[in-house]
Amino acid sequence: MSIRKHIKAAIKSxxxxxxxxxxxxxxxxxxxxxxxxxxxxxxxxxxRLAAKREATD
Structure with a gap:
């Protein structure tokens, strides 16, 4: 199954x-x-980006 079909199935669910x-x-x-x-x-x-920045500061 392609990634596109996986995404569509997940959204539908x-x-x-x-x-x-x-x-x-x-x-x-x-x-x-x-x-x-x-x-x-x-x-x-x-x-997630903000958490990474805080961890490196």
Whole structure:
């Protein structure tokens, strides 16, 4: 399975679980979901970068 298919499967799984738990609505706009995922990944990346900088200071 390609990395692209793995990513799509992971996102689909996360979305379905969030819908089932009531955390998001089924009629969520795709672009809004993508923006949220990108935002979360950027925050996580920034946090790791900040931690590395603190460790080297």
């Amino acid at each position: 996360l979305v379905l679980r969030a819908i089932d738990s009531g955390d998001i609505r089924a009629e969520l706009e795709r672009l809004h979901l993508l923006s949220a995922l990108v935002g979360v990944s950027n925050v996580a990346s920034f946090s």
